[in-house]
Amino acid sequence: MFASSFLRSRIVTRSRPIVATAILGLSAACGDNAVEVQTFVIDVQVTLPTTFAQPAASGARVLLTSTERNVTDTAVADAQGLARFPRVLPGSYIIASSLVLDADRALALTGQRTALTLNALDPARVITTAPTTPFVQRLSGSRLGDLVIKEVYYPASRTPSGGVYFSDQFVEIYNNATDTVFVDGLLIADAFGPAGQINPTTVPTPLQAQAGSVFVTSIWQIPGTGRQRPIAPGQSIVIAQDGIDHRGDANGNPASPVNLATADWETFNERPDGRDLDSPTVPNLTRIVHRGGFDWLLAVFGPGVVIFRTPNVAALDSTLVPGTTGTWVTRVPNEIVVDAFEALQNGNSASYKRVPAALDAGFVFASGTYTSESARRRVSTTIGTRRVLRDSNNSSADFEIIARPTPRGFGTP
Amino acid sequence: MPTLAQETPYGATSPLNICCRTGSSLLVAQDTAPGLMRVARLVAAHGDLPRSWRRYGVRARSTTGALRRPQDAATDQDVMLVADGAQSVGRWRLWGQATFGRQREDDVRWRNQSAPSLRSGYVWADSVGGTFRSDRLGLAAALVSPSWRGITVALPVDYGLGQGARREDPRPLYRRRVAELSPSLRWQSGAHQLGAGAIVGWHREDLEIGGGTTTEVPVVFRLRGIATFDRTQLISAERALLGGVVGVQGGYAWRSLKWFVATGATLRLEQDSVRDGIAAPVNGGQTRRVRGDWRLAVRRQSAERGVELDVLAQQETSRGRDPVFAAVNATDEGQRLQVTTQWWQGGVRPLASWMLSVHGAWHTLERRDVAAETRWRVTRLPITMSGGHRWRQADQAWLLEVGVSNDAVSRADREAFRGTRLTPILTDADYAVAAAPAVGGHLMLAWDRVRNGALASRLSLSGAARHTRGMLFDGRRALAAQALTLMVEFY
Numbered sequence: 001m002f003a004s005s006f007l008r009s010r011i012v013t014r015s016r017p018i019v020a021t022a023i024l025g026l027s028a029a030c031g032d033n034a035v036e037v038q039t040f041v042i043d044v045q046v047t048l049p050t051t052f053a054q055p056a057a058s059g060a061r062v063l064l065t066s067t068e069r070n071v072t073d074t075a076v077a078d079a080q081g082l083a084r085f086p087r088v089l090p091g092s093y094i095i096a097s098s099l100v101l102d103a104d105r106a107l108a109l110t111g112q113r114t115a116l117t118l119n120a121l122d123p124a125r126v127i128t129t130a131p132t133t134p135f136v137q138r139l140s141g142s143r144l145g146d147l148v149i150k151e152v153y154y155p156a157s158r159t160p161s162g163g164v165y166f167s168d169q170f171v172e173i174y175n176n177a178t179d180t181v182f183v184d185g186l187l188i189a190d191a192f193g194p195a196g197q198i199n200p201t202t203v204p205t206p207l208q209a210q211a212g213s214v215f216v217t218s219i220w221q222i223p224g225t226g227r228q229r230p231i232a233p234g235q236s237i238v239i240a241q242d243g244i245d246h247r248g249d250a251n252g253n254p255a256s257p258v259n260l261a262t263a264d265w266e267t268f269n270e271r272p273d274g275r276d277l278d279s280p281t282v283p284n285l286t287r288i289v290h291r292g293g294f295d296w297l298l299a300v301f302g303p304g305v306v307i308f309r310t311p312n313v314a315a316l317d318s319t320l321v322p323g324t325t326g327t328w329v330t331r332v333p334n335e336i337v338v339d340a341f342e343a344l345q346n347g348n349s350a351s352y353k354r355v356p357a358a359l360d361a362g363f364v365f366a367s368g369t370y371t372s373e374s375a376r377r378r379v380s381t382t383i384g385t386r387r388v389l390r391d392s393n394n395s396s397a398d399f400e401i402i403a404r405p406t407p408r409g410f411g412t413p
Numbered sequence: 414m415p416t417l418a419q420e421t422p423y424g425a426t427s428p429l430n431i432c433c434r435t436g437s438s439l440l441v442a443q444d445t446a447p448g449l450m451r452v453a454r455l456v457a458a459h460g461d462l463p464r465s466w467r468r469y470g471v472r473a474r475s476t477t478g479a480l481r482r483p484q485d486a487a488t489d490q491d492v493m494l495v496a497d498g499a500q501s502v503g504r505w506r507l508w509g510q511a512t513f514g515r516q517r518e519d520d521v522r523w524r525n526q527s528a529p530s531l532r533s534g535y536v537w538a539d540s541v542g543g544t545f546r547s548d549r550l551g552l553a554a555a556l557v558s559p560s561w562r563g564i565t566v567a568l569p570v571d572y573g574l575g576q577g578a579r580r581e582d583p584r585p586l587y588r589r590r591v592a593e594l595s596p597s598l599r600w601q602s603g604a605h606q607l608g609a610g611a612i613v614g615w616h617r618e619d620l621e622i623g624g625g626t627t628t629e630v631p632v633v634f635r636l637r638g639i640a641t642f643d644r645t646q647l648i649s650a651e652r653a654l655l656g657g658v659v660g661v662q663g664g665y666a667w668r669s670l671k672w673f674v675a676t677g678a679t680l681r682l683e684q685d686s687v688r689d690g691i692a693a694p695v696n697g698g699q700t701r702r703v704r705g706d707w708r709l710a711v712r713r714q715s716a717e718r719g720v721e722l723d724v725l726a727q728q729e730t731s732r733g734r735d736p737v738f739a740a741v742n743a744t745d746e747g748q749r750l751q752v753t754t755q756w757w758q759g760g761v762r763p764l765a766s767w768m769l770s771v772h773g774a775w776h777t778l779e780r781r782d783v784a785a786e787t788r789w790r791v792t793r794l795p796i797t798m799s800g801g802h803r804w805r806q807a808d809q810a811w812l813l814e815v816g817v818s819n820d821a822v823s824r825a826d827r828e829a830f831r832g833t834r835l836t837p838i839l840t841d842a843d844y845a846v847a848a849a850p851a852v853g854g855h856l857m858l859a860w861d862r863v864r865n866g867a868l869a870s871r872l873s874l875s876g877a878a879r880h881t882r883g884m885l886f887d888g889r890r891a892l893a894a895q896a897l898t899l900m901v902e903f904y
Binding site: 034035036037038067068069089090091092128196197198199200345346347348349367368 | 632641642643644645647648649650651690693735737738739740741742744783784833
């Protein structure tokens with residue numbers, strides 16, 4: 001009304017004079033304030049890999065997650081591979097698709113009778129206007145794993161006085177197959193990169209573009225000659241940061257939710273200053289490479305964890321993180337990864353994903369740090385007394401955040 | 414909105430009395446103060462600025478009670494010092510005012526910035542809450558030129574700054590500055606006065622969180638409407654809220670020995686822009702408000718009695734343009750019509766022996782959150798009746814004032830088709846308070862000292878209370894709020 005329309009600066013710089021600032025601020029509103037928020041119809045075209053017998057991924061499950069509202073809508077692709085979301089608000093979304101192929105359908109599509117899980121992920125799709133063409137999701141995937149990461153207790157806990165305590169973190173690996181699996185030589189590592197916008201200057205890892213590999217910071221290995229460490233179907237092993245009873249040990253935290261004195265392994269980082277605790281009751285993993293502090297600390301904001309196998313771990317490439325002068329990481333090709341898990345800071349952190357979508361198409365997040373919460377894989381079904389855990393290579397779908405960790409258990413925490 | 418603000422014969426604002434934006438409007442008003450020029454922007458009344466007048470005062474106020482909006486403090490304690498006065502310099506006249514206030518707000522939740530910022534609609538918040546301590550300083554001045562062929566020019570300036578912080582993580586801190594100029598022109602011909610003016614203002618609030626401990630990584634909510642939000646964990650962050658206002662005003666006044674009639678209208682256009690981050694600013698949303706008001710005040714008075722009628726009609730629209738949706742998401746629309754009549758006898762205000770006041774209003778507010786498909790609308794009909802008596806004893810007087818109010822709700826409805834986690838916490842809680850009918854009362858006891866027929870000092874103690882039998886969102890019933898004010902003023 002009073003303001004000219006020739007200036008439409010929405011962000012007013014701090015150095016402008018008072019009057020100019022007032023006029024500029026008002027001018028920004030003119031003309032833009034008539035349009036209210038409207039909803040759109042969003043179509044997602046889900047396609048199979050180009051090497052498959054047909055292109056349409058009928059039956060694919062498509063998740064549309066608002067990163068601002070942390071609300072997920074689900075649609076299933078029709079016979080043409082088209083999934084429709086009828087009432088979508090403008091905003092930033094994660095679009096994730098998955099399709100589980102049983103052996104028969106995999107045979108029809110690929111010629112091989114091997115069950116597959118296919119995934120696709122668009123971690124940051126900004127939708128401000130109604131799209132004129134469907135968003136395309138091309139699936140890729142890997143074989144269903146026999147070993148899966150069952151639980152990752154990463155947020156850690158608080159001490160009774162309100163301090164922080166992170167030595168009680170653990171990772172649990174579960175045999176989800178029908179046969180005994182030997183874990184000798186199994187490697188476990190944490191993915192490089194921040195878990196979210198932790199500071200105003202935090203940016204996602206520059207290694208995201210190399211989607212054929214996951215880049216890890218530290219690598220630990222279960223010792224063994226090949227058939228020394230069996231896990232029966234439905235059983236698991238617990239890898240502790242420190243294998244002590246964290247609630248009762250003098251070095252622990254009375255408010256910790258876990259006793260890890262009976263863990264199967266711990267990550268002992270031997271150093272001259274002896275700062276890492278070496279539990280006498282829990283054997284140590286073999287330290288392949290450690291690029292961190294005095295212990296193998298998983299990011300309390302949300303780690304990426306992979307387990308993988310390779311006959312020659314020393315042959316893995318190490319690379320310098322672009323833009324840094326001394327930060328090295330190790331490249332783990334997707335093909336050797338057995339299972340992956342990813343947690344990020346919050347629902348807005350999808351752009352910070354470190355684990356490629358082909359390995360893990362989603363992520364989970366806790367309500368905060370040092371909350372004693374834990375990320376646990378959901379149970380898909382129970383056969384006899386054996387639980388079959390959900391494994392769609394998508395942490396968003398496969399994992400849930402529970403109030404307290406449940407090492408070797410599935411009970412209500 | 415329910416409020417504990419009083420409309421009383423002795424202690425209340427009148428359109429014919431002083432007021433300013435920097436915070437001293439709640440102090441006892443004086444007929445001798447430069448009223449018309451500033452209140453309701455009745456710019457036709459430059460000539461009412463007194464030639465010589467001064468006042469010093471201190472006010473302490475405590476407000477508490479469970480009947481409160483979700484972003485209000487559970488207990489609000491405020492102390493304010495004020496000094497103001499007018500002086501003639503040759504044919505020029507000058508008025509100035511300085512205020513200093515210190516405030517403590519306990520258990521403030523869902524607001525990590527100053528209360529005026531809530532008008533922007535884009536607010537940092539957390540569920541932890543805590544105690545805000547803040548200071549504020551206000552400076553105001555008005556310069557009125559000599560009359561030239563009946564024309565005078567006035568330049569009122571308001572400037573205020575304040576700072577507040579909370580100790581509880583994420584340790585929010587805000588610094589707020591406000592400046593406003595409202596130059597005006599008056600033409601006088603006999604008993605008639607005609608005026609016009611402009612308003613140009615600016616305000617800025619800088620916000621910081623973090624920098625406290627390493628043991629907390631708190632979750633911060635970015636509110637973007639009455640239900641829409643996003644949240645994140647932040648160690649530290651900065652936000653700036655920048656705003657401006659432009660407006661026009663016009664007015665007319667007519668004065669005779671017994672009659673004083675003034676009317677004026679103001680149209681204000683305001684906008685707040687929020688930006689997150691300092692080094693690389695990110696759009697955090699804009700709020701645009703348009704407010705128009707019209708006011709008519711009529712007074713008939715003699716040395717022994719007087720009567721005054723004050724009518725105010727107001728319309729305000731607010732639209733918040735969301736940074737994510739790139740469209741308008743949060744809207745408020747409100748209308749108000751209020752009528753206040755006052756009658757006094759046995760002297761001029763505020764030295765009269767008897768006073769009686771009736772204040773009635775109709776106001777409605779509709780708040781919407783488009784994305785959350787949430788809307789509520791409330792129409793209230795408050796009415797307050799007050800009466801007071803003043804006993805004179807030589808050069809001193811005692812004053813007692815009693816008032817009762819009934820704040821009825823004639824219409825209240827709400828819908829939330831796409832609720833969020835904050836819908837019950839903020840939307841429903843706010844609606845429940847807004848839609849709660851209430852009854853209230855107030856009592857004021859004051860001691861005046863009079864010198865040469867004019868008020869020399871006043872010591873007053875007043876209390877007000879509101880009570881509702883309505884049920885709030887969490888099932889609580891029979892809630893109340895109380896305010897206690899102690900005030901001393903010297904003239």
